[in-house]
Amino acid sequence: MTGKLDYKKDEKMYYLPAEHPVLITIPEMKFFMISGKGDPNTSESFSDAVQALYSISYSIKMSPKSGNAPEQYQEYTIYPLEGVWDLEQADESSDFSRLDKNRFIYTLMIRQPDFVSESFAEDILGIVKKKKPNPKLDEARFETFQEGLCVQMMHIGSFDSESRSFQKIEQFLIEQGLSRISHTHREIYLSDPRKTAPEKLRTVLRCQIH
Template structure:
């Protein structure tokens, strides 16, 4: 890459999700309604306890690919339209395998976890980065990564502070808020966005965005 091209990458403002997308990633601890736009994600689906080894390896595959995209400005083939940005946080859409079992049975969970990607990433570039990452990382879940767009649309969300096990309290507040404001939950899957590293953060200080789809009923 030429010196001129390298210098051009440093021009402009770095995109940081905590500053540039506060409405999406940094809600208050009170429920709000938000219209979430279409965004690009690298994703992978699975089942089982998120505290297990498999989930850790799945997450590792997502971050490996995401950092390969971010650091691609150092390569000889800088993606067209590349801009500097902070890697987005891990997110997950959660559901139950067997709806007759309680949500507290973590072995009964199924998920699609994902990391948002910059606008310049294309299907062709995604395939290229997967191949490159597989040469550096021995992770079988890299083969199962997919790339696509998701438009969540109208949602209720809140910042949940504390243990994942206490999330039902926040969901109850969200549903009560929706009823008061004339909305009803339209999908019983939900999204979580992990803003804290549970390996390094006290349980009482974990920050997790909780979100579910809604529609107006009045």
């Protein structure tokens, strides 16, 4: 296979959904992950986790220059940061936009190309730990994850305004006779909040359903 892999072009169905709920089946994907707890706006641990995941991802992308790329390496665009969110003592009536953010439980992750094997992932993690020390690297893990049947939509706006999109998702599920597997949901961050106005942020919201 030749050509650069670009999720924005090759996998639009997963990363660029409509601004209304749609059903989709998500296949098996590979990720580096770091789990944590607390308010993402004030937690140094959260920032360290994000930095650690990007350090790993950029090291994999640049591995040909260091001479340790896997045989099947293919040029690609780094995948966006994602987060799976839950709450301590969550229930189906919980509104994430109005809750104490210190109760948040999260797993941050960045997807990796299919050519990344477990052995290569272990090797690259060891290299990054030596070159770019970060306390969260010791918590990083490489896993394969398959979401299966999901509902997702693009949310345009601030993170605190996501409740309006979740309301659309809930109404859609009622109309379809479906329900969420749990209160947990996934967010895929397509905008850099440091450079984008809150009202223009683009975030994919996704829930596993049955």
